[in-house]
Amino acid sequence: MDTTILVQLVINGILLGGVYALAAIGLSLIFGVSGVLNLAHGEFLMLSGFLVFVLHDTFQWDPFLLVALVAPLFFLVGYAFEKALIRPLAARKEHVRLASAVLVTLGAALIAEDFAAFFSQDVQFEKSVDLFLPTLVIGELYLPSLKLVVFFLVMLLILALFLFLKFTFLGLAVQAVTQNRQGAMLNGINTTRINAIAFGIGTMLAAAAGGFEVIHSYVAPNIGLPLTMKYLCVIVMGGLGSFVGVALGGIIIGLGESIVGFFHPAWGQTVAYLLLVGVLLIRPKGLLGT
Amino acid sequence: MKTRHVLLLSLLAALLLLPLVEAEARIYILQIFIFLFLNIVLAQSYDIVDGAMGYLNLGHICFFALGAYSFGILYNAGLAFPLALGLAVAVVVGFAGAISYPFFRLRGAYFALATFGLVKLMEHITINLGWLTGGSNGLKIDPADRSMPVYYISLAVVVAVILLSWRVSRSRLGLAMNAIREDEEVARDFGVPASRVKAQALMISAVFPGMIGAVYTWNVNFIDPNQVYGLKIALTPIAMALLGGSGLLVGPVIGAVFLYLAEELLWTHLAHLQGAIMGLVIVLVGLFMPGGLARLKGVAGLLGWVGWLEEER
Numbered sequence: 001m002d003t004t005i006l007v008q009l010v011i012n013g014i015l016l017g018g019v020y021a022l023a024a025i026g027l028s029l030i031f032g033v034s035g036v037l038n039l040a041h042g043e044f045l046m047l048s049g050f051l052v053f054v055l056h057d058t059f060q061w062d063p064f065l066l067v068a069l070v071a072p073l074f075f076l077v078g079y080a081f082e083k084a085l086i087r088p089l090a091a092r093k094e095h096v097r098l099a100s101a102v103l104v105t106l107g108a109a110l111i112a113e114d115f116a117a118f119f120s121q122d123v124q125f126e127k128s129v130d131l132f133l134p135t136l137v138i139g140e141l142y143l144p145s146l147k148l149v150v151f152f153l154v155m156l157l158i159l160a161l162f163l164f165l166k167f168t169f170l171g172l173a174v175q176a177v178t179q180n181r182q183g184a185m186l187n188g189i190n191t192t193r194i195n196a197i198a199f200g201i202g203t204m205l206a207a208a209a210g211g212f213e214v215i216h217s218y219v220a221p222n223i224g225l226p227l228t229m230k231y232l233c234v235i236v237m238g239g240l241g242s243f244v245g246v247a248l249g250g251i252i253i254g255l256g257e258s259i260v261g262f263f264h265p266a267w268g269q270t271v272a273y274l275l276l277v278g279v280l281l282i283r284p285k286g287l288l289g290t
Numbered sequence: 291m292k293t294r295h296v297l298l299l300s301l302l303a304a305l306l307l308l309p310l311v312e313a314e315a316r317i318y319i320l321q322i323f324i325f326l327f328l329n330i331v332l333a334q335s336y337d338i339v340d341g342a343m344g345y346l347n348l349g350h351i352c353f354f355a356l357g358a359y360s361f362g363i364l365y366n367a368g369l370a371f372p373l374a375l376g377l378a379v380a381v382v383v384g385f386a387g388a389i390s391y392p393f394f395r396l397r398g399a400y401f402a403l404a405t406f407g408l409v410k411l412m413e414h415i416t417i418n419l420g421w422l423t424g425g426s427n428g429l430k431i432d433p434a435d436r437s438m439p440v441y442y443i444s445l446a447v448v449v450a451v452i453l454l455s456w457r458v459s460r461s462r463l464g465l466a467m468n469a470i471r472e473d474e475e476v477a478r479d480f481g482v483p484a485s486r487v488k489a490q491a492l493m494i495s496a497v498f499p500g501m502i503g504a505v506y507t508w509n510v511n512f513i514d515p516n517q518v519y520g521l522k523i524a525l526t527p528i529a530m531a532l533l534g535g536s537g538l539l540v541g542p543v544i545g546a547v548f549l550y551l552a553e554e555l556l557w558t559h560l561a562h563l564q565g566a567i568m569g570l571v572i573v574l575v576g577l578f579m580p581g582g583l584a585r586l587k588g589v590a591g592l593l594g595w596v597g598w599l600e601e602e603r
Contacts, residue, residue: 031399035399037399037402037403085573085577088577089576089577094398095344095346095398095471098346098398098399098402099340099346099532099536099576100532100576100577101576102346102348102402102528102576103528103529103532103572103573103575103576104572104573104576104577106525106529106569106572107568107569107570107571107572107573107574107575107576108569108573109569110565110566110568110569110572111565111566111569111570111573112569113565113569114563114564114565114566114569115563115566117565118562118563118566225521226410229406229407229410232403232406232407233407236400236403236404236407266417266418267414267418269414270411270414270415270418272407273407273408273410273411273414274411276404276407276411277392277404277407277408277411280392280393280395280396280404284395284396284400
């Protein structure tokens with residue numbers, strides 16, 4: 001087959017996978033620290049996308065600037081979300097806590113979706129920001145500049161998170177709690193506060209991804225839960241607790257969707273779930289999990 | 291006869307006689323009960339794996355959907371109703387057995403995640419295998435009003451799932467499942483064949499949703515992927531089981547009756563935000579009632595008076 005097409009598909013897949021990786025890393029961070037499966041993660045992405053859309057629609061500000069303004073706001077949203085809904089569950093038995101966290105975050109997801117649908121009048125009403133950048137053409141390859149810019153920003157954010165976790169006290173505390181909660185507690189780390197901070201950061205990353213989604217494709221009220229499930233596939237594939245693994249998982253799923261979607265459009269969306277089950281058959285702890 | 295026998299038998303008799311009552315809206319009333327039975331079966335069979343064994347199977351609805359589709363396909367191929375039903379259940383149980391090995395290598399949140407992913411995977415596969423399933427256009431069987439037989443079969447499945455849950459809870463298998471819930475490593479060390487027990491539990495919990503899925507197709511005459519794999523139908527039974535009281539024999543039944551009636555009587559009449567109210571209820575269940583309705587003081591006392599019902603799995 002034609003190599004140009006293959007290279008083009010690989011590029012598209014990587015550009016697609018970058019945004020998956022960003023939101024999935026947020027979800028993985030939350031799970032690693034608090035042990036909670038946050039089924040409302042995709043809803044924050046959707047809500048932030050809508051917020052960017054509405055602000056852009058009203059004030060005509062630059063959408064990238066709006067993402068930079070909206071994302072920190074969602075740090076507070078995530079922080080408050082943890083405080084109000086997740087913290088009360090902390091004292092419960094392991095298995096009961098998992099079940100109640102699933103219920104609480106799922107309920108929150110349903111509420112968010114229904115309100116978004118209510119205010120935009122239609123579940124499938126797609127909103128996107130009108131922004132056009134010329135496509136770069138190198139030889140026979142087409143590089144959509146908008147997606148390139150987004151991919152660059154995504155990488156920048158992931159790098160920033162990496163540096164934060166590696167070189168700041170707070171970041172090290174987050175890692176310590178992920179590795180060993182009791183140990184961190186014994187060393188004087190306020191684990192309750194770290195939980196809320198991890199939720200804040202994770203939600204902020206989802207919000208940034210939401211802003212990017214609305215810039216280079218679209219958001220709709222009903223995209224939240226399916227996206228959450230896709231991110232769950234990404235983090236399970238990569239292995240929980242491994243950021244490199246999650247980034248890799250995101251890129252692999254992006255590549256899979258792009259390549260399979262080209263040859264068999266109907267099966268493109270199935271790839272994430274097929275890969276999930278396939279990887280679990282071979283490596284129950286994910287690709288890079290320990 | 292003890293009080294509990296009298297109570298339960300009179301409840302059963304009332305349900306058996308209900309379709310014979312002549313009323314204007316008879317079919318409508320029957321359908322309400324049929325969907326109530328459907329929810330009870332899904333919630334109760336879900337709790338065999340969660341309540342008794344401590345595994346959060348978010349993909350329980352796959353068994354229902356697979357039963358619905360297998361039945362539809364076989365029935366359209368010209369098989370008689372009982373044969374198609376039996377084969378559909380066999381397909382579902384075989385499927386449960388097949389997925390139990392890879393999925394039960396996972397624990398806790400991983401297991402919940404993977405089974406949640408399974409729902410989407412199955413939905414996509416169903417949509418993409420259009421030649422077999424009709425794809426996103428759905429699957430039709432020859433339409434007819436079968437409310438009467440469907441009502442009785444559903445009722446029978448409800449009774450069967452409750453009796454079997456009770457039977458399992460008192461068996462060696464039930465004991466092994468409880469041991470796995472409390473501590474799987476210790477259970478293994480004491481000689482519980484964990485993999486086999488988990489596979490058996492999953493297969494038992496798959497029988498009834500498979501059956502009720504087949505009956506569902508037979509009743510509504512038309513199914514499509516969105517309808518049988520949808521998030522609402524996938525997650526409501528789980529919310530019901532946890533609302534009623536996971537781990538208690540009668541908990542999921544109470545949760546199903548309560549949530550279904552609340553939905554049917556209250557907020558289906560609202561024009562907007564039905565989903566948000568459903569979500570709010572689910573949030574509140576998660577926040578305030580880890581033990582569920584059946585463990586509330588008044589309810590628990592009442593159940594204790596009747597006897598048998600309040601038993602743990």
